[in-house]
Amino acid sequence: xxxxxxxxxxxxxGSLAKKISADFAIPQISTGDLFRALAKKEDxxxxxxxxxxxxxxLVPDEITCKMLKERIEQEDCKNGFILxxxxxxxxxxxALENIxxxxxxxLVELPFSVIIERLSSRRTCSSxxxxxxxxxxxxxxxxxxxxxxIQRDDDKPESIKHRLKVYEQSTSPLINFYSERLFKVSNDKxxxxxxxxxxxxxxxxEEK
Ligand code: AMP
Numbered sequence: 001x002x003x004x005x006x007x008x009x010x011x012x013x014g015s016l017a018k019k020i021s022a023d024f025a026i027p028q029i030s031t032g033d034l035f036r037a038l039a040k041k042e043d044x045x046x047x048x049x050x051x052x053x054x055x056x057x058l059v060p061d062e063i064t065c066k067m068l069k070e071r072i073e074q075e076d077c078k079n080g081f082i083l084x085x086x087x088x089x090x091x092x093x094x095a096l097e098n099i100x101x102x103x104x105x106x107l108v109e110l111p112f113s114v115i116i117e118r119l120s121s122r123r124t125c126s127s128x129x130x131x132x133x134x135x136x137x138x139x140x141x142x143x144x145x146x147x148x149x150i151q152r153d154d155d156k157p158e159s160i161k162h163r164l165k166v167y168e169q170s171t172s173p174l175i176n177f178y179s180e181r182l183f184k185v186s187n188d189k190x191x192x193x194x195x196x197x198x199x200x201x202x203x204x205x206e207e208k
Contacts, residue, residue: 001026001080001206002100004087006174007108008167010119010160012187012194015131016108017084019195024202026080029071031088033129035059038067054153056162058088058170065095072100088171093178104205105178106198110187112164119160126150 001024005013017028032053039050052059068086071077080103087093096102121134127147132139139149154163175182183201187194 001202002103003080003082003202004102004105004178005082005084005108006105006171006178006182007187008110008112008115008171009154009163010115010122011108011110012191013084013108015191016106016185016187016195016198017082019191020082020198020202023199024080024206026082027076028082028084029068029077029086030084031064031068031086032084034067034071036129054159056154056159056166058166061089061091061095064088065092065099068092068096069099087174088167090173090177093174102181104183104202105174105181106201107175107178107182107184108187108194109184114188115164116160119155120157122152122155123149124152124155 003020003026005017005020007013014028014030017030020026021028035049035053039046039053049059049063058064064086068083072081087096118133123132123134123139124130125132125142125145125147126149128142128145130142130144130147132142132149134151141147142149153159183198185194185198
């Protein structure tokens, strides 16, 4: 099963992708995670990517598409995958059509006001990427791996504003682009409640 998770940054795509990945045994491919790993390197290219990410802008399509293609050509993707954070532009969606077919696109919806609140309080493990919330009290180390808990540069107020603007301008046109293959879910409830209809939809898709 080849899926795309579409939605604004902070809409909860990543958490949903993890649940789908575990239940349907397909890898979650997060271009954000791939870029964060790349940005840890020391070379000029890594520094450039790190600066783009910190500003909340998008890495150029050509670089992103090449990285994505190389990732989904790996062995673990042969039975499918969930794309989390890709495509983010119409150009990326068109490039994807030349790489592989897609079975369905899940659109995760959440009002921007809630997203801003969630992203501002989001804290992330710098080692394993586990997500926490500052509203749960001060946490210095990850409960899963002991890594340092940080606030991502792009979860700071100016970057959040920019990321949402970029989403509106460059990514939301994909909702029309994929209108015939779109399954919409609102993420204003608990993760379990949000996931339930998605799971039913995917089970049906799998049986077809
Ligand atoms: P995310 O974790 O998905 O919010 O991604 C973090 C950052 O990585 C984004 O703000 C972009 O700078 C970069 N990024 C992730 N995916 C893409 C993409 N598909 N196209 C361009 N840049 C991306």
